Amino acid sequence: MVSSKDVAKHAGVSQTTVSRVLNTPERVKKPTLKKVMDAIDELNYIPDGNARSLVQRKTRTIALISGPLHNPFFSETTTAIINYANAEGFRTNVHFINDENSEEVYNSVFENKVDGIILSSIYLDDPIFNKLEKSGIPFILFNRKHQSEKNYVEIDNRQAGYLAAAHLLDKGHKNIVWIGGPLTISTFKGRMEGFIQALEDHQVTIPKERIVITDTKREELYDTFLALQKSTEKPTAICAATDAIAIRLMDFYISAGIRIPEDLSIIGIDNVELSRHASLNLTTIGMEDERGLGFLAVEKLFEMIYQKNKSCIQIQKSVRLFERNTTMDHKFI
Amino acid sequence: MVSSKDVAKHAGVSQTTVSRVLNTPERVKKPTLKKVMDAIDELNYIPDGNARSLVQRKTRTIALISGPLHNPFFSETTTAIINYANAEGFRTNVHFINDENSEEVYNSVFENKVDGIILSSIYLDDPIFNKLEKSGIPFILFNRKHQSEKNYVEIDNRQAGYLAAAHLLDKGHKNIVWIGGPLTISTFKGRMEGFIQALEDHQVTIPKERIVITDTKREELYDTFLALQKSTEKPTAICAATDAIAIRLMDFYISAGIRIPEDLSIIGIDNVELSRHASLNLTTIGMEDERGLGFLAVEKLFEMIYQKNKSCIQIQKSVRLFERNTTMDHKFI
């Protein structure tokens, strides 16, 4: 590997001058500048970012800890985050977290001394939050928040759940099922609370078993689907906590010959790009802001990295209904 | 930032011993081991991966240069690659490449001294290939290959195009349109050649304008759709070079009230997970191997990194038809 010393020797200058050519070229005379540049070209010299990081204590790298990409929400946020970082000249270390690997993921992130961390994988009472704060590395949570209510960018989850339920109630549905993920996650908790609040405000009561808290994996969702199919009084509408859940469920129902929305209405939350596809046309709740949570979060992260914004970031974006074709008036037979 | 020297001082040992505790703990006595471990815990010491990289000349990082995640093919390969790398204890720098940023992306990759590069973004005559070879860094191409035919993992693209066309011909379609991306990309070139070969073998000739070479972006595909709708003799079947293209086109056609497959058959290539969704049910061509190209490629990359495999990797996976519900017999009206 050719180093700046090699370039220096080849150009007949000191290593310091080579460094200056790369970083402050205006402080070096034209002729020597040319000599060094020529040497750099001849030797195909590329400065070592790692060595630079070591002395500058800046890595120009951020870590992204994301949910799985088969959830379109995360493929959208991941795209926005990486592209933003790249445009800033930063690299992005991407990690996908699950129940088994979380410790390794966080260790890996901390060992690599990144300049910022952006994550959507935290639990309400996650102990990793304290470690993040202690580390002194700028970090931001998107989509989810910690119970400490610090450094997050989210949608108004209660409002989202409320609007979703209200939409179904407006359509005359009373037999509604909520299908969401664990309540240890702020997103699911907030959305479910909004859902329940809407039912209460409309004086609709549903039995406990109509609130399904499940894992968001394919298998668990399939089990949920099967259980609902077996139940005596089948729901006329489903309120899914995320578009990803809604889209999965649609797959199961349509495969079973159940028509949506004629036989069953379904609504999601997130307004992912895929939900607009003519084959899905999923009614959903989403942000007005077209840029998405990933973009908003990474933008804030870079404000923190550049020290422009030292305050605690608490952003909650308002949502609205995007009515499409998976929900319709309940028919009284 | 607390360093190994701080730990050493706190534990009353040398920095060397601290290093040994972390790397070869069996070579240090139990009592001193404990002393050092305690000091590590007390000071919350985390070794600096960058400094380690510098001295060991290994970064435990790979670079992934991928196509966009809104293409489900890439969200699947990206997932497989990152998870594989993480399981090996490696980090992954992810970059999304487009026509404007390719130079910056490659510069960024070379500056960061990664241990391996995996990319699906290369053109047949891409000059970056030589730079990759010169760099001495293990690298592998997936999905696409370079004209030099070195270090790639792909499907048999000619076979894929051939099977797709043959399927439509078997169904009685003669008025078939090919919609694919630029021929500077091996994937599109091979698939189109296979498509044309199948037509020839079946003694079917189609006019030039039935071979549409376009950009794979949404806007260009929409223009293609509009042009086809305006054409005097509309096709009865479309052969899309990728599932992503097929799924986009389905969106346009269904929105325009055209029924698939009754009014128009459509077939894709790649067999992405999403194509199986009951709302799409896209007939497509794909690998038998469930693990996907991303997995196969990253597996080979790590063989190269670990020096197990120094040979030139040339892998071409056979494909087959996955018949679903977007293709049907052509009705002679």
Place this chain on the structure above:
DNA sequence: TTTAAAAATGAATACGTAACCATTTATCCG
């Protein structure tokens, strides 16, 4: 010209770790 100031360059050092070599301490066997 002389001299002060500014510009240009170089030498030495630090960043945090692993590796190499040297030294000390413990263990074993006769």
Place this chain on the structure above:
DNA sequence: CGGATAAATGGTTACGTATTCATTTTTAAA
């Protein structure tokens, strides 16, 4: 108990860069 050998530990250096400080060269002013 003594010497040989193995185990354990420490001192020093290298990795490749940016930075600090010192020195030389150039420029501008007197």
